[in-house]
Amino acid sequence: MSEQSRRPRKPAKPYRRPQKDPVRILAFEALRAVDERDAYANLVLPPLLRKAREKEGPENFDARDAALATELVYGTLRRQGTYDAVIAACVDRPLREVDPPVLDVLSLGVHQLLGTRIPTHAAVSASVELARVVLGDGRAKFVNAVLRKVAQHDLDGWLEKVAPPYDEDPEDHLAVVHSHPRWVVSALWDSLGGGRAGIEDLLEADNERPEVTLVARPGRATAEELLREHAAVPGRWSPYAVRLAEGGEPGAVEAVREGRAGVQDEGSQLVALALANAPVEGSDSRWLDGCAGPGGKAALLAALAAERGATLLASEKQPHRAGLVAKALAGNPGPYQVIAADGTRPPWRPGTFDRVLMDVPCTGLGALRRRPEARWRRRPEDLDNFAPLQRALLRTALDSVRVGGVVGYATCSPHLAETRAVVSDVLKQRPEAELIDARPLLPGVPALGEGPDVQLWPHLHGTDAMYLALIRRTG
Numbered sequence: 002m003s004e005q006s007r008r009p010r011k012p013a014k015p016y017r018r019p020q021k022d023p024v025r026i027l028a029f030e031a032l033r034a035v036d037e038r039d040a041y042a043n044l045v046l047p048p049l050l051r052k053a054r055e056k057e058g059p060e061n062f063d064a065r066d067a068a069l070a071t072e073l074v075y076g077t078l079r080r081q082g083t084y085d086a087v088i089a090a091c092v093d094r095p096l097r098e099v100d101p102p103v104l105d106v107l108s109l110g111v112h113q114l115l116g117t118r119i120p121t122h123a124a125v126s127a128s129v130e131l132a133r134v135v136l137g138d139g140r141a142k143f144v145n146a147v148l149r150k151v152a153q154h155d156l157d158g159w160l161e162k163v164a165p166p167y168d169e170d171p172e173d174h175l176a177v178v179h180s181h182p183r184w185v186v187s188a189l190w191d192s193l194g195g196g197r198a199g200i201e202d203l204l205e206a207d208n209e210r211p212e213v214t215l216v217a218r219p220g221r222a223t224a225e226e227l228l229r230e231h232a233a234v235p236g237r238w239s240p241y242a243v244r245l246a247e248g249g250e251p252g253a254v255e256a257v258r259e260g261r262a263g264v265q266d267e268g269s270q271l272v273a274l275a276l277a278n279a280p281v282e283g284s285d286s287r288w289l290d291g292c293a294g295p296g297g298k299a300a301l302l303a304a305l306a307a308e309r310g311a312t313l314l315a316s317e318k319q320p321h322r323a324g325l326v327a328k329a330l331a332g333n334p335g336p337y338q339v340i341a342a343d344g345t346r347p348p349w350r351p352g353t354f355d356r357v358l359m360d361v362p363c364t365g366l367g368a369l370r371r372r373p374e375a376r377w378r379r380r381p382e383d384l385d386n387f388a389p390l391q392r393a394l395l396r397t398a399l400d401s402v403r404v405g406g407v408v409g410y411a412t413c414s415p416h417l418a419e420t421r422a423v424v425s426d427v428l429k430q431r432p433e434a435e436l437i438d439a440r441p442l443l444p445g446v447p448a449l450g451e452g453p454d455v456q457l458w459p460h461l462h463g464t465d466a467m468y469l470a471l472i473r474r475t476g
């Protein structure tokens with residue numbers, strides 16, 4: 002008998018079943034859906050949360066669990082660029098060779114370690130248990146080893162290691178530190194202008210969870226009523242806006258359930274208000290929203306139109322989105338009509354309308370706070386795809402308005418290729434149209450740019466980065 006075989010063997014650890022943590026499993030499933038099926042986090046989460054509540058029972062999956070699961074998913078998706086750089090520094094092969102489900106478990110773990118207050122040991126052990134459940138024991142060891150390396154530094158420590166120095170490559174530095182694709186950093190900076198402080202504030206604001214803002218639809222509800230009845234504070238700029246307190250649920254607001262109020266970012270409210278308040282000469286009875294789905298701005302415009310005895314035609318290409326517009330407008334106190342129509346081949350006669358809104362399809366780079374995965378999905382080529390459509394829709398708007406009437410061209414993107422480039426290209430061929438200064442139509446709102454168009458920003462106005470150009474048809 003050999004020396005070795007006589008030595009008492011260390012007893013094998015008894016097998017322990019992995020602990021199932023419904024919050025982390027749900028977060029993992031949501032990330033997989035976003036990764037694999039190109040799903041939207043804000044759409045996949047609610048059914049997953051409902052399912053977890055039903056399966057676990059409300060006592061084992063309460064509001065705090067739902068809030069944590071939501072935070073883990075949104076935070077991991079937003080910070081994916083930074084976390085990928087950290088993970089890449091801790092594994093010995095290119096990230097594209099790591100299985101996507103393993104990468105999702107790792108990213109969730111890195112977010113817990115570097116982006117939350119969850120204690121280190123809890124973040125690692127919860128991630129390893131999750132890995133055992135969804136990946137198996139073998140790959141859980143890999144997850145454990147990587148996360149232990151990640152846990153050696155805090156976020157600042159890692160950023161110093163993985164982000165190139167600002168002076169060497171400012172855009173790459175900002176892309177890694179603030180977790181945006183480099184081309185997006187570059188485009189936002191081009192539009193914002195200025196130095197390092199402004200762009201850093203903007204990128205940071207993109208990583209914040211936006212407040213839930215309501216609009217009290219004029220003639221149907223008032224901001225005062227909403228403020229009286231709910232934990233909320235007034236909007237910053239729009240007289241119709243109310244900001245719900247942290248954790249406030251719009252579904253709990255009766256006026257929202259009844260359609261007298263809606264969920265709407267203040268930037269969108271300002272776009273509708275500026276168009277509605279732009280001076281027009283002569284009649285002011287026919288308004289058009291040419292890209293109305295899902296109907297947020299149309300509902301505010303229709304309510305404002307009703308107060309002035311005007312009618313709104315809300316038109317939207319996609320029939321199912323036209324259905325959403327009809328739902329948003331139901332109960333409007335004045336006359337309106339909803340149609341499904343392609344705005345590039347409009348069924349209405351030219352020169353019909355006094356006011357026209359064209360809130361065109363765009364990359365949505367101004368609403369990154371709301372769609373955590375959007376920044377990683379968008380490609381620079383998307384701009385080329387939208388460009389002809391945006392120009393065609395603006396031409397339709399200019400054809401649809403009567404002489405003396407006003408067009409509002411809006412995007413929820415600050416990318417210059419979707420904003421000023423479109424307006425200036427189209428206006429070059431339209432000597433009968435001129436830009437009017439939109440800034441005085443947003444009284445009290447600071448830092449709107451040098452005009453005549455306006456650009457809102459999350460870090461300056463607390464709104465999405467909405468763009469608006471107002472154009473009058475002069476001949």
Ligand SMILES: C[S@@+](CC[C@H](N)C(=O)[O-])C[C@H]1O[C@@H](n2cnc3c(N)ncnc32)[C@H](O)[C@@H]1O
Binds near residue numbers: 294296343344362413
């Ligand atoms: C930015 S969204 C409008 C948002 C809307 N104004 C709101 O506040 O709720 C752009 C809309 O234009 C629609 N759209 C796309 N192509 C169109 C076209 N050729 N004609 C009309 N609408 C179009 C899209 O389906 C989408 O609903």
